[in-house]
Amino acid sequence: MASVSNALRVNDQQFSDAINTLKEFVSIPSVSNPNSEDYNLAHLQEAADFVKDRLVSLGFETRFSVVEEGTAPYVLAQKIVDATKPTILLYAHYDVQPVERDKWNTDPFVLTLQGERLYGRGASDDKAGVVSILTALNVYKDAKEELPVNVKILVEGEEEYGSANMRDLLVKEAAKLNAQALVILDGGNLDVATGTVENSTRGIVTFELRVDALEKPTHSGVGALVPDPCQALAGLIASLGNPREIPGFMDDCEEVDPSEVALLDQSSQTEASYAKEHGVKAGAILRGNSEESIYKRIVTEPSISVINMTAGKEGGGNSIQDYARCTFGVRLTPGQDPARIEEVIKKHIASQEVMYNLPYTLEKTGLSAKAWKGNINGPFTQAMLSGLKDSYGKIAVMPTGGALPLITDFEEFFPEIESIIAGVEDPDTSAHSHNESQDIGVLRKTTDALIAFLDKAKAIPLKA
Amino acid sequence: MASVSNALRVNDQQFSDAINTLKEFVSIPSVSNPNSEDYNLAHLQEAADFVKDRLVSLGFETRFSVVEEGTAPYVLAQKIVDATKPTILLYAHYDVQPVERDKWNTDPFVLTLQGERLYGRGASDDKAGVVSILTALNVYKDAKEELPVNVKILVEGEEEYGSANMRDLLVKEAAKLNAQALVILDGGNLDVATGTVENSTRGIVTFELRVDALEKPTHSGVGALVPDPCQALAGLIASLGNPREIPGFMDDCEEVDPSEVALLDQSSQTEASYAKEHGVKAGAILRGNSEESIYKRIVTEPSISVINMTAGKEGGGNSIQDYARCTFGVRLTPGQDPARIEEVIKKHIASQEVMYNLPYTLEKTGLSAKAWKGNINGPFTQAMLSGLKDSYGKIAVMPTGGALPLITDFEEFFPEIESIIAGVEDPDTSAHSHNESQDIGVLRKTTDALIAFLDKAKAIPLKA
Numbered sequence: 009m010a011s012v013s014n015a016l017r018v019n020d021q022q023f024s025d026a027i028n029t030l031k032e033f034v035s036i037p038s039v040s041n042p043n044s045e046d047y048n049l050a051h052l053q054e055a056a057d058f059v060k061d062r063l064v065s066l067g068f069e070t071r072f073s074v075v076e077e078g079t080a081p082y083v084l085a086q087k088i089v090d091a092t093k094p095t096i097l098l099y100a101h102y103d104v105q106p107v108e109r110d111k112w113n114t115d116p117f118v119l120t121l122q123g124e125r126l127y128g129r130g131a132s133d134d135k136a137g138v139v140s141i142l143t144a145l146n147v148y149k150d151a152k153e154e155l156p157v158n159v160k161i162l163v164e165g166e167e168e169y170g171s172a173n174m175r176d177l178l179v180k181e182a183a184k185l186n187a188q189a190l191v192i193l194d195g196g197n198l199d200v201a202t203g204t205v206e207n208s209t210r211g212i213v214t215f216e217l218r219v220d221a222l223e224k225p226t227h228s229g230v231g232a233l234v235p236d237p238c239q240a241l242a243g244l245i246a247s248l249g250n251p252r253e254i255p256g257f258m259d260d261c262e263e264v265d266p267s268e269v270a271l272l273d274q275s276s277q278t279e280a281s282y283a284k285e286h287g288v289k290a291g292a293i294l295r296g297n298s299e300e301s302i303y304k305r306i307v308t309e310p311s312i313s314v315i316n317m318t319a320g321k322e323g324g325g326n327s328i329q330d331y332a333r334c335t336f337g338v339r340l341t342p343g344q345d346p347a348r349i350e351e352v353i354k355k356h357i358a359s360q361e362v363m364y365n366l367p368y369t370l371e372k373t374g375l376s377a378k379a380w381k382g383n384i385n386g387p388f389t390q391a392m393l394s395g396l397k398d399s400y401g402k403i404a405v406m407p408t409g410g411a412l413p414l415i416t417d418f419e420e421f422f423p424e425i426e427s428i429i430a431g432v433e434d435p436d437t438s439a440h441s442h443n444e445s446q447d448i449g450v451l452r453k454t455t456d457a458l459i460a461f462l463d464k465a466k467a468i469p470l471k472a
Numbered sequence: 473m474a475s476v477s478n479a480l481r482v483n484d485q486q487f488s489d490a491i492n493t494l495k496e497f498v499s500i501p502s503v504s505n506p507n508s509e510d511y512n513l514a515h516l517q518e519a520a521d522f523v524k525d526r527l528v529s530l531g532f533e534t535r536f537s538v539v540e541e542g543t544a545p546y547v548l549a550q551k552i553v554d555a556t557k558p559t560i561l562l563y564a565h566y567d568v569q570p571v572e573r574d575k576w577n578t579d580p581f582v583l584t585l586q587g588e589r590l591y592g593r594g595a596s597d598d599k600a601g602v603v604s605i606l607t608a609l610n611v612y613k614d615a616k617e618e619l620p621v622n623v624k625i626l627v628e629g630e631e632e633y634g635s636a637n638m639r640d641l642l643v644k645e646a647a648k649l650n651a652q653a654l655v656i657l658d659g660g661n662l663d664v665a666t667g668t669v670e671n672s673t674r675g676i677v678t679f680e681l682r683v684d685a686l687e688k689p690t691h692s693g694v695g696a697l698v699p700d701p702c703q704a705l706a707g708l709i710a711s712l713g714n715p716r717e718i719p720g721f722m723d724d725c726e727e728v729d730p731s732e733v734a735l736l737d738q739s740s741q742t743e744a745s746y747a748k749e750h751g752v753k754a755g756a757i758l759r760g761n762s763e764e765s766i767y768k769r770i771v772t773e774p775s776i777s778v779i780n781m782t783a784g785k786e787g788g789g790n791s792i793q794d795y796a797r798c799t800f801g802v803r804l805t806p807g808q809d810p811a812r813i814e815e816v817i818k819k820h821i822a823s824q825e826v827m828y829n830l831p832y833t834l835e836k837t838g839l840s841a842k843a844w845k846g847n848i849n850g851p852f853t854q855a856m857l858s859g860l861k862d863s864y865g866k867i868a869v870m871p872t873g874g875a876l877p878l879i880t881d882f883e884e885f886f887p888e889i890e891s892i893i894a895g896v897e898d899p900d901t902s903a904h905s906h907n908e909s910q911d912i913g914v915l916r917k918t919t920d921a922l923i924a925f926l927d928k929a930k931a932i933p934l935k936a
Contacts (some may be wrong), residue, residue, distance in 0.1 A: 043787025223751025287687025323507025
């Protein structure tokens with residue numbers, strides 16, 4: 009696909025403005041997980057105001073949509089330039105993951121440049137995604153060029169806590185959200201030099217599992233008789249180690265098309281490079297069948313991981329604890345129905361012999377989503393790959409282990425929509441960990457690619 | 473044994489003074505666990521000063537002994553009245569367990585009377601033990617009666633963190649600590665109406681177990697490949713559930729003498745009453761052989777309990793954690809050598825297949841002690857039981873699941889010493905949990921028993 013000769017690009021002043029915008033944006037601690045000590049609806053509102061104000065100044069018709077009182081508002085914006093042209097819905101989110109301050113090398117809410125990277129919570133996921141959209145639109149504005157396509161924008165504030173109200177938003181605002189293509193600016197790149205489209209996401213179901221033993225902690229000297237909830241919880245967690253061994257778990261996994269497997273197998277990732285990229289300790293074994301490529305495993309290998317686990321307190325008293333609890337997430341492969349998997353997991357746990365016959369509770373919590381596979385050959389996806397090629401020189405398609413329930417929700421509401429995931433992350437981003445960061449080259453190149461994409465998309469004919 | 477006709481008793485004014493003393497004492501947050509946020513050597517020193525000042529005012533030759541710089545001082549005191557009379561060493565401790573403030577109904581460092589109980593951290597364990605000693609000595613002073621025996625006093629500040637320097641103190645101060653009897657005022661009573669001597673303690677070895685998976689937490693979407701340290705830790709913990717199944721674990725357990733079993737079997741505790749006393753959830757099964765009495769199990773049933781367990785943070789990000797850790801305590805039965813058990817546990821963990829071949833560390837930490845059995849027929853123990861009978865009317869002998877390494881240490885240094893555990897706790901004390909409390913009737917009756925004990929002990933002949 010040929011590149012556009014007169015394409016707009018982000019100039020140095022615009023890029024400097026983009027970084028200042030990101031700095032101001034990161035200083036708002038818009039953590040959306042209500043269990044975090046940083047959670048505050050006022051901060052989410054502040055971040056929403058920040059986005060709305062900038063979209064208004066870019067000439068967009070902009071408003072909030074609140075689905076449920078007391079939750080983070082959606083920012084909806086649009087600029088319809090020509091009804092005969094395609095409409096692109098750009099998506100990003102303004103909320104961020106919680107922080108464990110003592111693990112950060114810098115203040116997580118002060119954007120800090122070190123080398124080629126900007127450190128801060130949300131510096132990449134996904135405030136840089138929002139800033140990329142704002143900057144691309146600003147480049148058109150500065151150039152006094154009308155947008156080449158109709159643009160709708162959806163920026164949410166609940167993505168890091170499961171986008172629980174997205175389906176209700178779709179019901180409420182369906183007319184305002186319909187488009188030919190949905191571009192999700194919340195994805196990652198193979199590396200900082202390769203513009204990347206993600207062609208699949210994992211599904212997810214998350215659970216809270218708790219074992220209760222006592223009314224309150226008691227002196228551990230009574231351990232000859234008094235049961236230990238940690239041991240009982242440990243037994244249940246151990247039974248979840250290999251989902252392939254859980255009866256019924258694999259029943260609705262789809263086979264992946266051989267042509268897609270071939271595409272995935274082109275991945276240059278080796279077990280060693282993947283382990284290094286994720287900081288896996290020396291000698292540890294990666295999960296899944298080592299005969300299969302990394303990317304095939306990301307798409308097709310089911311997995312269960314414990315997200316956090318607590319009983320008592322490190323350095324606390326020498327006591328048997330009253331209860332032990334954990335949160336665990338089940339990642340689903342294409343075809344798997346989250347509701348069915350919920351039942352499979354509940355049935356599996358119910359079939360276990362719980363140590364000391366202790367009572368337990370198992371509840372689905374937070375995020376729940378189906379897996380998704382994109383259409384790499386779709387015209388908008390091809391336009392995005394072309395835009396990425398223009399700015400990066402090198403492109404890739406890769407799957408992600410992350411879940412984006414909004415894609416499957418959107419595709420259910422708008423069966424004709426073409427969904428694309430691109431973004432500003434790279435393997436060193438540490439999106440959900442401490443010391444999250446954004447590569448400044450990636451931010452600039454992805455923004456240029458977005459500008460080029462909008463230009464290329466104008467030529468794609470509307471379906472009859 | 474006949475009761476003493478003209479025995480001194482605690483009068484109302486003296487008891488009121490005792491409670492005020494306890495109130496002031498509890499207000500010093502003398503937490504000895506250095507991993508607790510409340511730990512502060514200055515508070516331990518303040519509590520030590522508190523004890524020293526009062527012993528000085530009671531006419532005792534009193535001083536601090538510091539074994540290792542930067543650790544809580546020992547308070548040593550003595551009053552030698554007659555070299556031909558027995559010498560009794562009274563022991564208690566001024567340090568307390570950490571607190572989890574959000575679980576307390578009252579301020580843990582403000583002594584609060586509710587009904588018949590005084591609530592506060594250390595209100596019972598073991599500041600009430602110290603106050604009981606001070607009050608008993610004060611009753612003699614108020615009556616202007618010379619003490620009937622020589623009294624030595626040892627009050628430490630590291631009991632709740634394993635008394636790590638006690639052996640070195642014994643080396644340093646052996647001449648000042650030798651006595652015919654060691655009375656440990658840090659025990660419990662069968663119930664608030666029954667004066668009780670504890671005739672055995674459990675041994676203990678405590679471990680810190682940690683599994684490392686990653687350099688830092690990472691997005692849980694990579695779970696198809698990236699190993700989970702929580703699952704690996706859970707597998708190891710699950711392997712520790714029944715110590716009887718750990719190779720070699722039972723090899724050095726002693727058989728308990730049938731006469732002692734008969735004594736223990738007189739316990740009126742049933743599984744149901746014990747479960748209720750410890751707040752065990754309905755339907756849960758107590759550990760050990762249900763054919764055996766509660767007290768026989770406390771003495772002879774080995775057990776492993778997880779004291780705390782952490783990975784990530786409840787409400788934290790949706791990430792696979794970099795590591796998971798726990799502290800677990802192994803309670804030993806008579807005959808078991810802590811050093812041998814340490815090796816047995818290390819060998820057992822080393823023999824496990826660690827999930828994903830993750831690296832782990834296993835370290836002995838904190839408390840380590842042998843089990844102990846007392847001599848119920850010893851003359852000083854009989855004198856204590858007689859004193860308890862005088863004040864309570866009803867007496868009992870019972871084993872404890874707690875560990876008191878100082879007893880076995882003392883008996884190693886002074887093979888002729890007769891060790892006795894009595895005390896101010898009762899089943900509702902919640903010594904190592906939140907809402908710790910002291911029954912005021914027990915405090916008064918135990919103090920009266922201590923006064924009577926000192927009087928009765930004067931008649932016990934010194935060994936040749």
